[in-house]
Amino acid sequence: MDPSISIFGDWGTSRLRLYLRQGKSVLDRRDGPGVSALTTSPEQTFLDLVGDWREAGPSGAILCGMVGSRIGWVEAPYAPCPASAADLRERVLKIEADGLPVSIIPGLSCVNPLGGPDVMRGEETQILGALELDPALKRGRHLLVLPGTHSKWTVVEDGAITGFLTAPVGETFALLRQHSTLAAGLGPDVVGSDAGYAMGLARIGEQGPALLPHLLFETRARQLLNGLSGGDAMGFLSGLLIGADAAAARRWFGELGRVTLIGAPALNTLYGQAISSAGGETAAIDGDSAVLAGLTTLSQTKNSDFHVLA
Template sequence: MSKPAFIAGDWGTSRLRLYLCDTAGTVLARGEGEGAAVPDCGARFAAAALPWDKAHGVLPAILSGMVGSTIGWREVPYLKCPARPETIAAAALRFEAAGRAIAILPGLSCRGKTGAPDVMRGEETQILGALRLHSQLAKGRHVFCLPGTHAKWAVVSDGAVTQFQTALSGELYELLRRHSVLVRDGGEVDAQNPAFTLGLDFARSNRKADLLHLLFSARSRVVTGEMAKGDAASYLSGLILGKDIATAQSLLDLTGSVQLICTPALAALYGKALNAYDIESAVIDGDRAALAGLVHAHAEIFS
């Protein structure tokens, strides 16, 4: 086994993923922990790293995500777009905690196409990683989509994140699924279910109607017998993803292939949805991208 050199931490709101890495970024061991929304990140990090400290000595750590927000460990101000990989690394907040050198990467902010401000924390590290994993993406203009609770659509030009916008797709789906009468007993989401395609098509053929005026169809189609109750979740998912993509298409230029950074499950759903809008996509694993971004930032900061 090569020599452990640093700890990388992908620390979002609800989950911490820890990696013990050698200088080249090879993962030697893994750990998990609670998200940055749980109090006392500092003590929890120390506890999680303790076994590695004992075995290898106290190693420096590079962290990204909500751990750098007001609810996290230490607040790292947002870096304004356009932001290049080296600028992001340079804007890391560096401090020492119990003899350990720590760097927390900043999130990004921008003024969106809608005119409102927008922010991200953690996704910038995944984009950074994607650019390292696929160097051809660091040249020219590419659109990245990072599906999730708060989906991010980001434009990267010659390696710099120039603009992005957030869609509430994941959160809205979960809220409706859990709390609304719309999709009670609505089954599980399945991209192969024709109801998923029906939702996509319905969104696509109603560009002038906001989701607000389309959502009730998840219930009215069931009440009137046009759709089986157990298909409602797939239909709702298609509807929301369709509107997410339709808006991205009208606000950003989606010519070329959209780079999806996410889990395989979300990649299957978004890939099929993008395809229904005649948009090609390529998939980059979300965890792998986050790790690659942290490894890259470590090299920039600590080397």
């Protein structure tokens, strides 16, 4: 066993990303199915993917995301907000896979700004990683947004995650794109255009996020009556959904000011435009870099059998 070598993993609903690390260097990367697309057990899927990596003698694996949910490998109970890196380390769930120690990071729960229950799994690790990549985020109060299938608007205060609010923007777009008349007749290769996206943002700016249900149908009507192309229509739909998310955020978080985005570059760009339209400004952090930094932070605990050397 080599204490400098470890396996990191971000295992979500739709995909799995595994990294073989030595210190802070990535030696290899492999992708696999998300927990909702497994054809074998999570343990067997994991062992099949890391099989030859075992020859390097990794000291263990640390995984975050939906792998720790009720539909994942084993449930890691949520940690309540406010939560710091230390709070999450204390709640790491430890199991074994064919003799390899595996640590599963718990997700977070909170009462969101609307007074309802909310949860996240995986994003907490990216947030803690962002704090390491930009240490200024550890001081004071900051608003962070993690765009994606379930976009998370998150408040961090003095290094602790104090609360968040989820909007299933990506999931809603996918459902409307695949199963509604708004995209009827459009093939799967039709990609939303920048011009259509800007049109959707402008429409939300004119009418406000409360009218989103009514504005959505314009995606169809504009194709039928105004000759809107399929690409512009899908961009328009995306602009409506993301624009409404950003515009509505002001109701709960006040003037947006500076917002830190943590996600894939393309999504960071789209959300950056929407937040700018809503009066804020943004800085972006790559989501993959954030999750690696977060897993590194959460693996460094003196009381754990699994410790990654920096």
